Amino acid sequence: MGQDGVLKTHDMVQETEKGKMGMDGCGRLMSFDLNQEPECDRDTCSEESGGSIGGHEDEEADELVGAIGVDDVMKLTFDTEEAGEFYNLYAKLSGFGIRKSNAKRDEDGISRFRKWVCCCEGYRNEKWFNYEDRKREAKAITRTGCGACFRVKYDTELVKYVVTRFIMEHNHPLASEASVQHLKSHRKVSDAEYAQAKSLKLVGARICQIMKHFVIKAGGYSNVGFCIKDLYNRMDEERRKDIFNGDAEGALGFLAAKKDADDMFFYKYHVDNEGRLARLFWADSKSRVDFSVFGDVLVFDTTYKTNKYRKPLVVLAGVNNHLNSTIFGCALLSDERIETYEWVLSTFVEAMKGRKPVAVMTDGDSAMRRAIKNLLPDACHRLCSWHLHRNARSNIRCEEFNNRLYDLMARKFSTLEFEDRWARLVNECGVVENEWVKKLYRRRRLWAEAYLRGHFFAGMRSTQRCEKMNAFLNEYLNEKMRLYEFVRSFDLAIAWLRHTESKAVHTSENTKPVLTTILPELEGSAAEVFTRNVFFMVRKHLNRQGLLISEGWSEDGGSRTYYYSKYGGHEISWRVVYDRSMEKLICSCMKFESKGIPCAHMFRVMVVEGMNRIPEACISKRWTKGVYSTNNGMKAFVADEQLTQMARYGTLKSSCNSMCYYASYMDDAFNDLQQMFDKHSVDLKEKWIESGYGGDGFAMDSRVMNDRSRRTFGLLDPRVSRCKGDHKHAESKKKRKCGHCRQATTNEHAHTKRIRTTQQFMMIIWKIVWMNRWKNQLKLVRGGATQANGEDKHLHHKHAVAVEGTQVTNKEVQEKDEAQLL
Numbered sequence: 001m002g003q004d005g006v007l008k009t010h011d012m013v014q015e016t017e018k019g020k021m022g023m024d025g026c027g028r029l030m031s032f033d034l035n036q037e038p039e040c041d042r043d044t045c046s047e048e049s050g051g052s053i054g055g056h057e058d059e060e061a062d063e064l065v066g067a068i069g070v071d072d073v074m075k076l077t078f079d080t081e082e083a084g085e086f087y088n089l090y091a092k093l094s095g096f097g098i099r100k101s102n103a104k105r106d107e108d109g110i111s112r113f114r115k116w117v118c119c120c121e122g123y124r125n126e127k128w129f130n131y132e133d134r135k136r137e138a139k140a141i142t143r144t145g146c147g148a149c150f151r152v153k154y155d156t157e158l159v160k161y162v163v164t165r166f167i168m169e170h171n172h173p174l175a176s177e178a179s180v181q182h183l184k185s186h187r188k189v190s191d192a193e194y195a196q197a198k199s200l201k202l203v204g205a206r207i208c209q210i211m212k213h214f215v216i217k218a219g220g221y222s223n224v225g226f227c228i229k230d231l232y233n234r235m236d237e238e239r240r241k242d243i244f245n246g247d248a249e250g251a252l253g254f255l256a257a258k259k260d261a262d263d264m265f266f267y268k269y270h271v272d273n274e275g276r277l278a279r280l281f282w283a284d285s286k287s288r289v290d291f292s293v294f295g296d297v298l299v300f301d302t303t304y305k306t307n308k309y310r311k312p313l314v315v316l317a318g319v320n321n322h323l324n325s326t327i328f329g330c331a332l333l334s335d336e337r338i339e340t341y342e343w344v345l346s347t348f349v350e351a352m353k354g355r356k357p358v359a360v361m362t363d364g365d366s367a368m369r370r371a372i373k374n375l376l377p378d379a380c381h382r383l384c385s386w387h388l389h390r391n392a393r394s395n396i397r398c399e400e401f402n403n404r405l406y407d408l409m410a411r412k413f414s415t416l417e418f419e420d421r422w423a424r425l426v427n428e429c430g431v432v433e434n435e436w437v438k439k440l441y442r443r444r445r446l447w448a449e450a451y452l453r454g455h456f457f458a459g460m461r462s463t464q465r466c467e468k469m470n471a472f473l474n475e476y477l478n479e480k481m482r483l484y485e486f487v488r489s490f491d492l493a494i495a496w497l498r499h500t501e502s503k504a505v506h507t508s509e510n511t512k513p514v515l516t517t518i519l520p521e522l523e524g525s526a527a528e529v530f531t532r533n534v535f536f537m538v539r540k541h542l543n544r545q546g547l548l549i550s551e552g553w554s555e556d557g558g559s560r561t562y563y564y565s566k567y568g569g570h571e572i573s574w575r576v577v578y579d580r581s582m583e584k585l586i587c588s589c590m591k592f593e594s595k596g597i598p599c600a601h602m603f604r605v606m607v608v609e610g611m612n613r614i615p616e617a618c619i620s621k622r623w624t625k626g627v628y629s630t631n632n633g634m635k636a637f638v639a640d641e642q643l644t645q646m647a648r649y650g651t652l653k654s655s656c657n658s659m660c661y662y663a664s665y666m667d668d669a670f671n672d673l674q675q676m677f678d679k680h681s682v683d684l685k686e687k688w689i690e691s692g693y694g695g696d697g698f699a700m701d702s703r704v705m706n707d708r709s710r711r712t713f714g715l716l717d718p719r720v721s722r723c724k725g726d727h728k729h730a731e732s733k734k735k736r737k738c739g740h741c742r743q744a745t746t747n748e749h750a751h752t753k754r755i756r757t758t759q760q761f762m763m764i765i766w767k768i769v770w771m772n773r774w775k776n777q778l779k780l781v782r783g784g785a786t787q788a789n790g791e792d793k794h795l796h797h798k799h800a801v802a803v804e805g806t807q808v809t810n811k812e813v814q815e816k817d818e819a820q821l822l
Contacts, residue, residue, distance in 0.1 A: 070166050078152065078161040087116050087150040088185055095174030096120070097183030101149070113153040113164070119183065120146040120172050144172045178222070187226045189234040197231060198238070202492055204475065207231055243484050248277040248715040250484035255282055258491075264288055266351040269715075270343060272334070276716040277483075279340065281347045283329035286498065291328040291352050293627055294318050297458045298328070298357035298379075300368060301466035302336065306477040307486045310721045312336060314344055315473070317466050319458045321627050322504040323533040325465050327494060328352075332483075334721050341371035349375070359457050363387045369446075380455045383447045385409050386462040388440075395436040401429040409447055410461070412589070418450035458622075459595045472497075483718075508532045508625055517542055521612040522603065529614065530597075534623040537597060544600035545607060562605050574601045578609065584617040596620035 068090075078086070084100075091098045097119035104112045122143050131138075151165035180186060189197070193214065200210045211228045218224045243250040255267040264285030272278040299317045306313045314331040329351060331344045349356055359380045362368045364387050372381055388409065392402050404425050408418065422441065431437045445451045449461075476493040477486060508531040517523045519542060526538045551563035551573055558581045565573045575588040585592075585606075591599035598618045606614070621627055663669040 070168060073150075073166045074163050076163050077155075077158065080161075083114065083150070083152045083161055083163075084116060091118075092180060092183075092186050095176070095180055096148070096170060097175075097185040098150075099185060111154060113151065114161075115149060115151040115165075117150075118146040118148040118170060119185065120144045120170070121149070146171050181222050181225075182227070187230050189226050189230055193226075194234055194238065197235065201235065202489070207235060239482075239485075243482060246715065247482045247484055247717045249713055250482075251280070251487050252277075252713050252715065254484060254487050258284070268347050268350075271715060274716065275714070277718045278334040279331065279343060280483075281329060281331040281344060281351070282487075283348075283351050284494075287326075287328050288352060289628075290320060290326045291318070292355065294320050294326060294622055295328065295352065295355060296358040296456060296622065297460065298360045299460070299463055299466045300360055300362045300372070301463050301470070302333075302365070303470040303473065305479040306473065307332070307481050307483060308479065308720075309483070309718050310479070311718065312721070313473075313477075314341075315466060315469055316344075316348060317469055319460065319465065320501065321534065321623050321625070322501060322508070322531050323537075324501055324504060325469050325497070326501070327469070327497065330490070332486075334718065336365070336367055338367045338370050338374075341368055342375055345371055345375040359455055361457065361460060361463055363463050364391075380452070380457075381446055382452060382455075382457060382461075383443070384461075384463040385447065386464060388447055391436075392440075396429075396431060396434065398429050398431070401425065401431060404429075408450075410449060412453055413450045415450050418444075418448055454590045454593045456594060456596060504531070504533070519603075519607065522606060522614065525613040529619055529625070530623050531625055534597065541591075541598065541600045542603050545603040548600065548604045550608075562601075562608070564601055564604060576601045576605050578605050582617065583615040585615065592618065592620075596623055 076086075088098055098116045099119050099121075101115040101117045101121075103114045106112055120143055123145055124141060124143050128138065148167050148170050149165060150167075151163070152161040153164045154160075155162045175183060197207075197210045197214075200213065201207070205213075208228065211224075211231055214224050214231075215221055221227075245253075252267075252269065255265075259265045259267065262285050265282070266284075266288065267280070267282035269277060269281070270279040295318065297318055300314070301317075302312045302314050304310070304312055311332040311334060314333060315327060316329045316331075317325055317327050320326045329348055331347070333340050333344070356376055357379055359382065360372050360376060361382045361384065362372070364383045369381065372379065385406075389402065389406055392405055396402065404421075408421060408425070413421065422444075426432045426434075426437060426441075473490070473493055476489045481489065511532075513527050513532065513535060515523045515527070517539065523539060523542060526542070527535050530538055547567045548564040549567055551565050553560060553562045555561070559577055559579045562576045562578065563573055564576065577586045578584075579586075585598070585602045587599050587601045589599055589601060591597065592602070597620065598614060602618060659673070663673045
C-alpha cells in the first residue's frame with residue numbers, strides 16, 4: 001500500500017495456454033488473450049479508477065475476477081514467493097481476507113511449499129465457549145470452517161513455484177466494498193509510511209495526529225490502507241526491535257554507533273553489583289570543542305521525570321560567545337549521593353582531556369557541593385541566588401529580611417560593609433538565633449557578591465539558564481521514555497540548540513548593527529570585535545560613560561589613575577588605572593574580571609585619552625567572533641548520519657510536493673507520474689536492500705542494529721530509581737481516611753461511603769428524626785403549635801416503624817430504611 005492510498009505492486013504476469021494473467025500498475029488483476037487487444041490497458045485502468053483502491057468500484061474488475069477459473073490459476077508459476085501477494089490481491093478484489101497456514105523450509109532456508117487459507121478457515125476452540133469466569137464480552141465469531149485456500153510448491157526442475165491447490169468456493173458471504181478495508185490481510189503500514197510516521201513521532205507528534213495526517217494525504221480513511229491500531233502496533237513492534245537485547249543494550253548500541261561515526265564522541269557507563277546499568281555519561285565532539293573554548297564557567301544542575309526509570313538527568317552546561325546556552329555533557333544517574341556526583345565530575349574531566357572549569361554554579365545541593373570540593377578544589381563555587389531567595393522565603397517568614405537579603409546577595413559591597421549590614425539585618429529582624437540563618441551566614445562566601453567580586457562567572461548569578469535548558473528538554477523528553485528512546489530524543493534536542501546557535505553566528509558574521517551612540521569609533525570597534533548579543537551589552541556601558549563625573553586624576557610613573565563618581569551619587573566612587581605602555585585598564589568595580597566586558601568607567605578613560613578603538617587588553621577572547629579559530633587541537637564537529645538521512649528524506653519529499661500537486665489535476669499526468677513512481681520505487685528498494693539497510697529505512701538505525709548484533713555489552717536494564725527531586729513518586733506520609741467512618745483505607749480494606757451496614761442506616765435515621773424534632777420545637781415556640789404537633793406525631797410514627805424493623809430480617813430492615821430515607 002503506497003502513501004497516496006494506491007496499491008503499488010510488481011507487474012506480475014503469468015503465462016497460460018489461453019493467454020496471460022497478471023497485476024498491472026493499478027493493482028488490478030488482468031486476464032487477456034495474447035492475440036487480442038487488451039480490454040483494459042494500464043492507462044484505461046488508471047483513468048477509470050482514479051488511482052483509488054478497491055476493484056469493487058469498477059464493474060469491469062468484477063468481471064475479470066469472475067472470469068478467473070481454477071484451471072487458469074493452476075497453470076500459474078512464480079519466480080519468488082510473490083504468490084502470497086497475488087492471492088492477497090485476488091482476495092481483496094473478491095472480498096475476503098487471507099492468512100498464512102502451514103509451510104516447510106529446507107536446510108538452505110528455501111520454502112518448499114506454502115499454503116494460504118481464507119481468514120474464516122477453521123473453528124474456534126470449544127473451551128472458549130464454555131469459559132465460566134468471563135469478565136468481559138467474548139470476541140465475535142469469525143471462523144466458519146471455510147475451505148478456500150491457495151497452495152504453491154517449489155519445483156526443482158522449473159526452479160519456480162507452481163500452484164498445487166486452489167479452492168475458490170466460500171461458505172460465507174463475501175465482504176462488501178466498505179468492509180474490505182477492515183480485513184486484517186489488507187491492512188499494512190509500509191516501510192515508507194513508517195519512516196514518515198517515525199519522523200513525525202520524533203518531533204513530538206502523537207500517533208492519533210499522525211494518523212490524521214495520512215488520512216488527509218490519502219483523501220479519506222478508506223484510502224489509507226491501515227487503521228490507527230495498525231499504526232500503534234507497527235510503532236510498538238519497531239520499538240521492541242530496537243530494544244530486543246534490552247533497553248540498556250539498545251541505548252549503549254546507539255552511543256557506540258555514534259562513536260563509530262564521530263571519533264571525538266565520548267561515552268562511559270558504570271554497572272552495579274547486579275550487572276545493571278547504573279550511570280551513563282556521554283558528550284559528542286561539538287560539546288568537547290565548546291568546553292575547550294567556553295569551559296571557564298560550568299553550570300551543574302539536575303532535572304527529573306525524563307525517562308521511565310526515573311533516573312535524574314545531570315546537565316553540564318555553560319554559555320557561549322553569543323550568550324546562548326551550550327551543553328558540555330550530560331549523565332543519567334541512579335542516585336544523588338556524593339560518590340555518584342564525584343563519578344560524574346571525574347568522568348567529565350576525563351572526557352575534556354583533564355581540563356577543569358574555573359568557576360562552578362549549582363543550586364546548593366549538599367552532595368553536589370561536597371563532590372565539587374573534592375574533585376574541583378581550585379574552582380570558585382557559587383550558589384544560585386534564586387534558589388537561596390526561595391529557601392529564605394520558606395524558612396523565614398519576614399518580608400523585610402528577604403528583601404534586604406536579596407540586596408546583600410546582589411550589591412557589590414566591600415567585605416567590611418557586608419559584615420556590618422549583615423549584623424544590623426539579623427538584629428533588626430530578630431533572627432540572630434535562627435539555625436537556618438546561621439547556616440546561611442557560614443556559607444556567605446558562596447553567595448555574597450562582596451566575596452565573589454573579581455571571579456569570572458560570565459554574568460551569571462543563578463542557574464536559571466540551566467532551568468530554561470531543563471524546560472526546553474522537557475519538550476522532547478518525558479517520564480515514559482525508555483533509555484534507547486531517551487538518547488535519541490536528547491540528540492534531536494541538541495540538534496535544535498545548535499541550529500539556533502548557527503542562526504546567531506549568521507547574524508554576527510553577515511550583518512552589521514546600526515550605530516546609535518555619539519562615539520561611532522568606539523562603538524564601531526565593539527561591533528567589529530564582539531558578537532551581536534555581547535555588543536548590545538557592551539553598548540549599554542558605552543552609553544553610561546556620559547553619566548560619570550571626574551573627581552580628578554593622579555600620575556605615577558607610566559600609569560595614570562582616574563577617579564570618577566556617578567552623577568547625583570557622590571557617595572560612591574571608582575578608580576581606574578591606565579597603563580600607557582601596555583594599554584591596559586584596571587577598574588575598581590571589577591566588571592571586566594567578573595563579566596569579561598569593559599565597564600563604563602573604562603570607556604570614560606578611553607574617551608579622555610582620545611582612543612578610537614578598544615584596547616586588546618580590554619577584550620575577552622571568549623566573547624569575540626573568531627573564538628573558534630583555535631580549538632586546542634580538537635576535531636571539528638561531525639554531522640549525525642541519522643539527521644543527514646532525515647534531512648535528505650524531507651528535502652526529497654518537499655521537492656515532490658509541487659510536482660504531485662500539479663499532476664493531481666490531470667489524468668494523463670497522474671498516470672505517467674504514478675508509473676514513474678512505481679518503476680523507480682522498485683529499483684530503489686532493491687538497491688536499498690542490497691546496501692544492507694533493513695528495518696525502517698534509517699541509516700543510523702541500521703548501523704545501530706547491525707552493531708548491536710555483533711557487539712553486546714552484557715548489561716541488564718536498570719531498576720527504577722528513587723530520588724529526592726522526584727516529588728511525583730514520593731511516598732505520601734498522610735494516609736487516606738474514609739470520609740464517613742474516618743478509618744484509614746488500604747488496598748486490602750478499601751471501602752467507599754456508599755457501603756453502609758444496617759446499623760449505620762439506623763444511625764442516619766435517628767439523626768434525621770432528632771434534627772426534624774428540633775426544627776419542630778422551634779416552630780412551636782414561634783406559634784405554630786398545631787402544625788408542629790401534627791408533624792411531631794408523624795415523626796413518632798416513623799420512629800416506631802424504625803424500631804419495629806429491628807426485629808425482622810436484615811433485608812426487610814434495609815428496604816424500610818431506604819424507603820424512609822427517600
